[in-house]
Amino acid sequence: MATGRGKGTFPGGVHPAEGKAISESRAVEAVPPPKQVAILLSQHLGAPCQPLVAKRDKVQAGQMIGKSESFVSAPVHSPVNGTVKDIALQSHPVIGRVTAILIEADAEGNTPQTPVFNRFDHTFSPEPFAVETICGAVNDGGLVGMGGAGFPTRVKIEPNPAMIKEVLVINGCECEPFITCDYRLMIEGTWQVLAGIRLAAKAAGVEKIRIGIEDNKPLAIGAMTEAAATVKDIDIAVVPVKTKYPQGGERQLIRSVLGKTVPTGQIPPTIGVCVLNIATCAAIADAVVLSRPLTHRVTTVTGHAIAKPGNYYVAMGMSVADLLDHCGGLTAQVAKVLMGGPMMGFAIADLTTPLTKTSGAITVLTQDDVTKAKYEKQQTPCIRCGRCLTACPEGLNPTKIAHAVKFNRMDLAEQYYMSACIECGCCSFVCPANIELTGYIKTGKILVARAKKRMQA
Ligand code: SF4
Numbered sequence: 001m002a003t004g005r006g007k008g009t010f011p012g013g014v015h016p017a018e019g020k021a022i023s024e025s026r027a028v029e030a031v032p033p034p035k036q037v038a039i040l041l042s043q044h045l046g047a048p049c050q051p052l053v054a055k056r057d058k059v060q061a062g063q064m065i066g067k068s069e070s071f072v073s074a075p076v077h078s079p080v081n082g083t084v085k086d087i088a089l090q091s092h093p094v095i096g097r098v099t100a101i102l103i104e105a106d107a108e109g110n111t112p113q114t115p116v117f118n119r120f121d122h123t124f125s126p127e128p129f130a131v132e133t134i135c136g137a138v139n140d141g142g143l144v145g146m147g148g149a150g151f152p153t154r155v156k157i158e159p160n161p162a163m164i165k166e167v168l169v170i171n172g173c174e175c176e177p178f179i180t181c182d183y184r185l186m187i188e189g190t191w192q193v194l195a196g197i198r199l200a201a202k203a204a205g206v207e208k209i210r211i212g213i214e215d216n217k218p219l220a221i222g223a224m225t226e227a228a229a230t231v232k233d234i235d236i237a238v239v240p241v242k243t244k245y246p247q248g249g250e251r252q253l254i255r256s257v258l259g260k261t262v263p264t265g266q267i268p269p270t271i272g273v274c275v276l277n278i279a280t281c282a283a284i285a286d287a288v289v290l291s292r293p294l295t296h297r298v299t300t301v302t303g304h305a306i307a308k309p310g311n312y313y314v315a316m317g318m319s320v321a322d323l324l325d326h327c328g329g330l331t332a333q334v335a336k337v338l339m340g341g342p343m344m345g346f347a348i349a350d351l352t353t354p355l356t357k358t359s360g361a362i363t364v365l366t367q368d369d370v371t372k373a374k375y376e377k378q379q380t381p382c383i384r385c386g387r388c389l390t391a392c393p394e395g396l397n398p399t400k401i402a403h404a405v406k407f408n409r410m411d412l413a414e415q416y417y418m419s420a421c422i423e424c425g426c427c428s429f430v431c432p433a434n435i436e437l438t439g440y441i442k443t444g445k446i447l448v449a450r451a452k453k454r455m456q457a
């Protein structure tokens with residue numbers, strides 16, 4: 001059995017406090033349907049959806065309510081039976097305000113959706129499902145990478161003669177501190193996750209599957225290893241990897257699990273690799289086998305100020321405020337509410353912000369957490385210690401890029417490979433001068449993207 005310490009690693013990285021004990025032992029619990037949801041029309045990388053419904057229309061749970069004809073996009077669905085109250089701008093966790101379909105749920109007839117872990121077991125076979133059926137269900141179900149990137153899953157897994165995929169790497173690392181939703185899925189929904197992995201492998205046409213899991217999750221390693229041992233029709237193995245942030249970065253995981261490097265500026269399929277995360281695989285099984293579109297997901301609600309932290313099965317479009325209320329509300333003075341974890345999450349000021357397909361966690365930080373994490377310590381000049389260079393998993397020079405952005409020299413920032421930054425936050429984390437290097441780099445990338453858009457217009 002592939003348990004024990006993981007050897008696989010990558011250059012750079014950091015070891016932040018894990019904070020997972022708050023929620024890791026809490027079983028997934030279904031949240032009752034919210035009274036209202038706001039379904040954002042842009043929850044993915046690619047073209048935003050256009051509404052398929054109008055104000056006052058009645059909608060059913062699971063009904064497609066928005067889609068785009070673009071190749072890179074994913075449709076959205078209603079998680080409840082209800083009535084379209086409005087189509088209006090709404091806070092997005094990352095990109096400001098975007099159009100959303102606001103739905104008022106019917107007072108009667110909305111039963112809580114629950115996970116379907118017990119619908120899968122060791123007898124599952126992908127054999128009856130044709131590649132086109134898998135890709136069609138994944139597309140129509142609105143699946144996107146649920147680990148945070150939000151890239152449409154159909155585009156990732158469907159056959160592409162220009163980029164033949166040989167290996168499917170499954171990201172079971174969940175390296176971001178505090179978050180435990182994928183961990184719970186691997187333990188409670190082992191067979192569902194495995195079914196999704198096998199369906200994705202069939203669609204992608206790979207010969208080999210490797211499941212990378214950090215070695216601080218022995219129960220998940222044990223469960224997935226035992227389940228994988230029942231599969232005889234493809235080369236599949238669990239690979240324990242070192243616990244180190246950002247082990248779950250696509251490029252870092254490929255290095256740790258396969259010993260291969262994805263060249264700078266290129267994507268994993270260029271070296272024959274497709275990477276999917278655990279929640280996405282569970283959603284593939286849901287969509288293909290049970291025809292359930294992506295309307296719910298497991299989200300970790302965590303932090304030292306939550307009355308009932310845990311892992312919740314929650315409707316997309318529910319507001320952060322409603323979810324926090326369901327979790328018993330707040331017990332201490334809150335300094336920050338993050339969509340995501342403390343390394344890569346986004347602070348949100350508007351708690352009416354709805355949950356999206358990529359909302360893996362809500363982390364509530366107290367003033368004490370913030371002070372300990374040195375987020376608000378005073379910035380001092382760079383002392384040229386080089387720690388940010390050593391920590392950067394992409395081998396970049398964060399201080400030079402940040403400096404170029406600060407002085408509005410985007411041409412220089414680009415020459416220092418700013419676009420190769422994966423925004424992991426390691427450089428800011430180690431900087432003894434408290435310089436928000438990642439913040440500068442994120443800003444620089446936004447400015448470059450806007451300038452490109454202006455030139456195209
Ligand atoms: S420069 Fe980017 S990739 Fe490198 S450590 Fe900083 S945030 Fe991470």
Ligand code: SF4
Nearest residue numbers: 382383385386388431
């Ligand atoms: S870690 Fe901070 S102080 Fe050290 S070289 Fe980088 S920017 Fe300068």
